[in-house]
Amino acid sequence: MTPAGGRRVALLALALGLPAVVLAGASWEAFDLDRHAIPKELALEVMAGVAGVALVATRGVRVPGRGDTPLLLWWLGGLASALLAASGWPTLRALGLASATLALFWVARALATDGIRRPVLSLVALAATLGAGTGLVQAYGLLDIGVAARAPGGTFGNRNFMAHATVLGLPALLFLVLRAERRGSVAVVTVATALCTIAVVLSRSRAAWLGLAATVTVAALALRRADNVDPGLRRRRVPLLAGALALGALVAVTVPNTLAWKSDSPYAESLRRVAEFREGSGRGRLIQYRNTLGMVAERPVFGVGPGNWPAAYARHTTPNDPAFSHVGLVPTNPWPSSDWVTLLAERGLLGLACAAAAFTLLARDGVRALRGPEPERGIAALALLAGLGVMGMFDAVLLQGVPAALVPLSLGVLVAGEGTPARGPHPGTGSPPPGRVARPVTLAAALLALAVVGRTAMDAVALARYDAAHALDARAAAARLAPGHFKLQMLVATEALRQRGCGAAHPWLERATRLQPGAPALVQARRACGLRPAR
Template structure:
C-alpha cells in the first residue's frame, strides 16, 4: 500500500494568496537570468551588477510575499539542514573573515538563495509546482536562444571574452544551467496536456541541445553524459511500466535534444574555435595539461587552505584573499603581476565551500542533498504514482548533474546559478515529515519581514554601489577623479585603490600613494600588487610592510 509522506497544507489547487509570491519568484528568475544592461550604461559590469541586484531584490520580494500569506509554516529535515548550513556560513563570516566586503557579497548569495528555496517549497506544495517548473523550462529555453543568437550573428559581441554565453555573458555558466534544466524539460513534456505546449517544450529541448553543444563547456558535457546515462538506465528499467503516451514523449524529447546537437554540429556559426568538437570531446577528462591540470594544482593548494582552517574556513568570499599564501610555482590560477592575481571564486563549488565555510558547513550542505536523494529513492521504491516517480527521477538527475559540475566548476557560488538551482530543486523536492511547525502571529510575521529586509538589503545596496564603482574604474579614459569617486563609493574596491595608487606613485605623490596602497593591502593583505606599485616611489618593499603589517589571523 502506498504511503504518502505527511505534510501540511498541501493542495493541488493554487491558493489565491500565493499569486503575489509566485509573480515575485518567477518574475525575478526571468529578470535575473535574461536581464542585461547596454555596455554604454554599465561597461564591464553590465552582466554581473544587474543580476546581483535583481537576485537579492527577488529574494526580498518573494520572502516578504510568502510571509504575508503564510499562516502556518512547517519545516522538515531538509529545511533545517539548509538552515544549519546558512547559520554556519554566517558564523564564519562574523568570526574569521579578513575582508568583510567580500564576505557580505558571498554570504548574501547564500542567505538570499536559502530564502528562495524555502519560499519555493511551500509555493509548490500549495498548487504552484507546475507553474514554477514550466517557468524554469521557459527561462532556460530563452537563455539557450540568446546563446544561439550570439553564436550565429544577431547578438555577436554580446559577451566578448566568454562567448557564446548569451545573457549570462559566460559560456560555461550558461551551459551549466541549460544542462540542469533538461530533466525538468523532460518532466514537463511528459505532463503537458495541450499540443501548443508540447511544441514549445520540444523547441526548448532542441534549443538547449544546440546551445550546450556550441558552448563547448566540458564540465557541462561531462555532467550531461552522467545525467543522460543515469536517466537512461532508470527509464529503461521502468519502460515497461510507463504508458504509451509517456514513452512517445520521452522518445520525442530525445529526438529533439539530439536534433539540436546535430544542427549545432553542421550549421556554420560565427565562433572562432580553433579545434573541432571531437577535440573538445576527447579532452573532456584531460588532467595532464591545460585547464584540467590547472584545476588540479588549484585544488591541491586549496586543500592546504582547508587543512589550516577546517572548522570555519577562511570566511565566505575570502578564498581569493588567502590563496596567494598557498600558491605554488607554475600555478596557472595565480598571476603575480596582475592587479587581481587570482579569480574571485575557485574552480569548484565544493572546494570553495570547504575552504571558505569549513567542514561542518559542507557536511550540512551534503546532508541536504542526501535527504533529498533518500526521499527520491523512497518515492521510486514505494511507487507513489507516475507523477511522483517522474519528479523523483528528475530531482535525482538534477542533483547528479550538480554534483559533477560543482566538482569541476562553480554553479552555487554564482548568483544566477544559486537562483536557478534554488527554484528548480525547491519545486521538485516534495515535503518530508514535519520537524518544526510555526504558527506566527501578525507581530512575528512583521518581525520576520524586517529580518528579511535586513539580510537582503545590505547585499542588494552594496551590489548596486559596487557595480557602479567598478564601472567608473574601468571606464576609458581612466582618470584620477573617477578612481577617487570609485574608492569613496566602494570601501571594498581594491582595483580602484591600486590604479589610483599607481597613478599617484607615477606622479611622485608618494605620501598620498602610500595611504591609498595601505588601504588596498588591508583588503588583500597577501597580494604583491601594492608592494610593487609602491616600489615606483623608490622605497623598499620592507617600508610598506613595516608601516602596514599583515592582519593577525
C-alpha cells in the same frame, strides 16, 4: 495582504525576476566579469527578498522538510564563518548570494505545497532557455548583444556560465514534457530542449558536457525505476526527448556559426580532452585544489570565510600555478574551480558536511518521489542533483547568479512534500510546530538578501561611474562607493601612483591591502612606495 495575495506577489516576483537575472548585464569595459555578475546578483537578491517577505508576511511559509535542517545549519555556519573571516566585505557579497538561494528554496517549497508547482518550473525552464538563446544568437550572429563573439557566453559573458545554467534548466523541461497534457505544450518543450542542447554543445564547456551526460543518464535510470508512469506516455515522450537531444547535438556540430575557435575541430578536441588532467586546465585544477587544501588545514572547522578564498590563496600558491597570475592587478579568480572545494575552503568541514547532508537528504526525497503519485518530480529532482553534483566538481556553479536562482526553485518545488512532518506541535512534547521555525528563518534570509541589495547596488553604481569617468578625482570618488571591490581600489591606486606619486596612492593601497594583502601587484606597489609588506 491575504495568503493568496502573498502567493501572487511571490509568483510575480519570480516571473519578473528570473528573466531579469538571466538578461541583466552592463558595459563596464574594465570589469569583464563583474559587468555580468553584479547586475545578476542584484536582480537575484531583489527577487528573493521580495518573494520571501511576501510569503512570510502572509504566513505562507509552511513546514520544512528533511533537507531543511542541514541547509539551515549551512547558512548559520556561513554567518559564523563570516564573523571569523579576515575581510568582511567579500563575506557580505557571498552571504547575500547564499541568503537569496536559501530564501528561494523555501519560497518554492511554500508555493509547491499550495499547488503552484508547474508555473514555477515553467519559469525556470523559460529562464534557462532564454539564457541558452542569448548564447545562440551570439553564436550564429543573429543579433549583436554587446559581448565578444569568440565564445557563446551570451548575456552571461562566459561560455561555461551559460552552459551550466542551461544544463540546470533541462530537468524542469523534462518534468514539463512528462506532465504536459497538450500536444502544443509538448512541442514547445521539445523545441526548447533541442535549443538548450545546441547551446551546451556549442559552449565546449567540458564540465557542462559531463553534467549533461550525468543528467540524462540519471533521468533514464530513474525513469526505469519510477512507478505510476503511464507506459504509453513513456513510449511517446521519451523518444521525443532523446530525439531533441540528438538533433540539438547534430545541429551544433554541423551548422556553420560565427564563433572564432582556434582549433580546426573544436568539438572533437574538447571531447578528447574531457577527462584531461596531466596538462591544460585539468592540470591547473588539480594544482589549485591541492594548494587550497593548505588553507583548509589552517581553518578546518569554519574555513577562511565566505568570499575570502582569493585573499587566502596568495599564501598557499606554488610556483608555476596556472590559477595564480603574477601579471595584472587581480591574481586569481574570485573562487576555485569547484563548488565543493569552495565549500571546504571558505566554510570548512562544517559547511561541507551540512551541504553534503542536504544533498543526500534531497536525493533520498527524490528517490521516494519515484514511488509516489507524481514520479516525474523524483525523476527531475535526481537528474538535477546529478548534473549539479558533477558540474560542481569541476567548476564554480552555484556561486553564479543564475544557477543560484534556478537550483533552489527547482528543488524546492520538486521535492516539496516528500518526508515532510505533519503540522502542529509534536505530540506529548508541547514543542512549536516546525512552521514557526521556517517562517522566521525564511524572513531572516530574505531580509539579509534585501539588505545586501544596497551593497550590490553601490558596487554597480561605483563601477558604472568609474567606467564613465576619465579624471583621477572622479574615479577616486567612484571607488569610495565600493570599498570592498579589490580591482577598483587597485585601479585607482596604480593611477594615483603614476600621476601623483605615493602620497596620493597610499590610502588606496591600504584599502586594497585589507582585501587581498598578498596580491603581487599590490605587494610590488607597496614596495615601490617604501611601505612594509602586509601581514
